[in-house]
Amino acid sequence: MVQPNTDFMMPNVNFFGPNVIKEIGQRAKLLGMKKPLIVTDSFLRNLENGPVKQTEASLAAAGVDYAFYDNVEPNPKVRNVNEGKQTYLDANCDSIISVGGGSSHDCAKGIGIILTNGDDITKLAGIDTLENPLPPLLAVNTTAGTASEITRHAVITNEETKLKFVVISWRNVPLVSFNDPMLMLDVPKGLTAATGMDALTHSVESYVSEHRNDITDAQAIQAIKLISKYLPQAVADGHNIEARTKMAEASLLAGMAFNNADLGYVHAMAHQLGGQYDAPHGECCAALMPTVEKWNMIASPQRFADIARFMGENIDGLNVWEAGQKAIDALQRMSDLVGIRTVKQLGAKPEDFELLAKNALLDGNAGPNPRKGNAADIVELFKEAYNK
Ligand code: NAD
Numbered sequence: 170m171v172q173p174n175t176d177f178m179m180p181n182v183n184f185f186g187p188n189v190i191k192e193i194g195q196r197a198k199l200l201g202m203k204k205p206l207i208v209t210d211s212f213l214r215n216l217e218n219g220p221v222k223q224t225e226a227s228l229a230a231a232g233v234d235y236a237f238y239d240n241v242e243p244n245p246k247v248r249n250v251n252e253g254k255q256t257y258l259d260a261n262c263d264s265i266i267s268v269g270g271g272s273s274h275d276c277a278k279g280i281g282i283i284l285t286n287g288d289d290i291t292k293l294a295g296i297d298t299l300e301n302p303l304p305p306l307l308a309v310n311t312t313a314g315t316a317s318e319i320t321r322h323a324v325i326t327n328e329e330t331k332l333k334f335v336v337i338s339w340r341n342v343p344l345v346s347f348n349d350p351m352l353m354l355d356v357p358k359g360l361t362a363a364t365g366m367d368a369l370t371h372s373v374e375s376y377v378s379e380h381r382n383d384i385t386d387a388q389a390i391q392a393i394k395l396i397s398k399y400l401p402q403a404v405a406d407g408h409n410i411e412a413r414t415k416m417a418e419a420s421l422l423a424g425m426a427f428n429n430a431d432l433g434y435v436h437a438m439a440h441q442l443g444g445q446y447d448a449p450h451g452e453c454c455a456a457l458m459p460t461v462e463k464w465n466m467i468a469s470p471q472r473f474a475d476i477a478r479f480m481g482e483n484i485d486g487l488n489v490w491e492a493g494q495k496a497i498d499a500l501q502r503m504s505d506l507v508g509i510r511t512v513k514q515l516g517a518k519p520e521d522f523e524l525l526a527k528n529a530l531l532d533g534n535a536g537p538n539p540r541k542g543n544a545a546d547i548v549e550l551f552k553e554a555y556n557k
Contacts, residue, residue, distance in 0.1 A: 177384060178428050180319035182345045183421065187410065190223045190309060190349040194231030197266070200305050200344065204234045206262040208253055208277040209269050213311065214239040220311045220352040221268050236260035241269065241276045244443050244450065246328045250279035250290050257284065264305040267343070270364065271315030271324070271450065274308050278323035278341045281306055291327055294334035296533060299341070308343040311352045312364040313403075313416040315450070316371065316424020318346035326444050333444035335533040342428075348421055350413040358404050361416075362507035363451030365400040368392060368420040369503065370454040374433040375426035377465060377472045379537040385430035388422040393479040395419035397503070404507045433538035435461045438547065440532050441525035446516040455509040459501040460554040464546075466493045468539035473497070512554040522551040 267277035281303030308318035372392035402412035439453035473493030526547035
């Protein structure tokens with residue numbers, strides 16, 4: 170039974186399309202930013218004519234001063250959030266600009282969270298735990314993607330417990346975000362594949378989520394169609410501007426969908442692989458998705474038959490179960506086509522599966538999964554995906 174879900178979260182402003190990055194200086198000025206902290210990693214900071222250099226040029230042209238925290242790690246850690254806060258205070262910043270993929274945006278959100286909501290971010294995991302607004306936050310997105318530049322989620326890894334946790338609050342949504350596909354042309358093949366599969370997981374999990382509604386369905390369906398067509402092209406030729414633009418659009422649509430419909434067991438389980446083994450998030454999702462969605466099919470077979478059709482499969486003359494199986498096969502084929510590694514290749518260890526399963530059920534994303542399981546079911550799903 171689909172729950173009614175009447176509130177709908179949208180980003181305040183998203184600039185979309187080639188070269189919109191040039192607007193950022195003026196936007197920062199309009200928002201009264203005097204000295205934003207740019208949150209990024211050192212690779213992106215030093216990339217010649219890359220997203221950070223272009224952001225700097227636009228800020229300088231608008232006369233906006235800035236400082237840097239450039240030590241964000243993939244799967245950003247609590248230490249990154251704490252260091253970033255200290256840098257913000259030392260440099261007398263008044264606002265934040267994240268430049269990068271999900272790791273930069275989530276780290277920036279984390280810094281904002283502990284600037285105004287208490288020092289220990291691990292205590293703020295969960296839904297609607299933030300009482301105070303964050304400092305003004307702009308997000309320049311460079312992968313397609315997590316859609317963190319428009320979402321209310323901040324995903325942080327506790328390096329001591331190796332647990333990835335999520336702070337979900339509408340206060341986390343950046344004021345303005347930028348999706349400029351020209352900043353994505355040089356994303357390497359492996360990252361293009363992983364992030365594209367992350368966006369596909371967002372759309373599939375939203376489409377079968379118990380929290381879905383007609384608006385999120387529309388977004389998820391279009392995202393599935395775009396990713397099915399354009400992800401292979403973006404992996405084959407990163408400089409294909411049409412494919413990059415359509416993938417950026419698909420990532421944004423999928424983000425709007427899951428920001429409201431929420432996710433499911435694929436993300437809840439992927440967070441355990443990411444936290445425990447520091448594996449790339451999109452690959453964790455992609456490596457688990459066919460196994461988990463096959464298990465989910467019993468709860469919503471018609472939805473999976475629909476997904477097969479959106480992915481371009483011919484389901485004429487098939488019954489709903491055969492058609493649903495076509496969706497599972499198509500998800501696996503897409504993963505194989507773009508070169509996603511298996512759960513085993515991502516470094517998972519079967520002896521950890523009981524702990525990972527227990528923690529997956531506690532993850533903020535597990536709730537709206539269409540089929541309900543216990544820890545033993547989740548262990549079986551980890552094993553099945555591991556043995557692929
Ligand atoms: P990422 O941000 O971790 O970036 C991976 C690497 O790609 C980095 O080393 C970065 O330097 C490089 N990179 C980024 N953009 C580039 C570009 N344009 N050209 C060349 N290199 C580039 O990767 P991601 O997949 O975007 O983010 C993953 C993180 O986001 C995970 O921690 C995941 O849990 C989180 N996530 C968050 C949300 C959310 O809503 N907050 C949703 C999904 C995932």
